[in-house]
Amino acid sequence: MVVRLPVATAAAVVVAYHYLHRRPPISYAFGLTDGVSVLGAVTFGTPASRHLQKSACPSNPTLVTELNRLWVDDALPVNTASWFVSRALHRLPPRVVVSYADPLHGHLGYVYRAMNFRYAGWTDMDRQTARFDYIPLDSQAHTREAFRSVYIERRRRVPKVRYWTTTGNKRERRDLVRLCGWPSYDWHELPPPIYEGATL
16 A cells, blocks of 8 residues: 655655665655555655756756655565555656666666656766765765765766656646656667676
């Protein structure tokens, strides 16, 4: 059963069980429950980057929301995650929904592909030079919080894989597709790169 979760409950679940163990911005949250326990959670929120919003919907950046956490109990059947997220998406208002898969953590976005999300390539795909993250002393902190003078490791950034979809009724989804500034590629023809050192 898919239910709306209070923000505090969703935050506690994703901090406890999602591999990042950090609370994201949460505007909408949904849980997968058996009536007793929460067996999955998906959260949507305002992207941290205004630039991301403007690139995904130049004419109205406020229409962009990010699917920023997804956790489903490993004991559930293999297709549960896509089933769960698709039902959560039906409960959102009309939005351009963006999400990322992180190859560094073994994720390439198969869940998104199963739901027919559009594949938009990967971050930094137009850059000619590598980017690096500075890993903070606090293992629970975000890399944004590391200063170049206070870090334990300088690590080449592995680009994340980008996906997007739209919500609302048929007309609203069609209109949002027209507004979206992100591309729609064939991931068979343009697969994301996997850099040496990534854990897959």
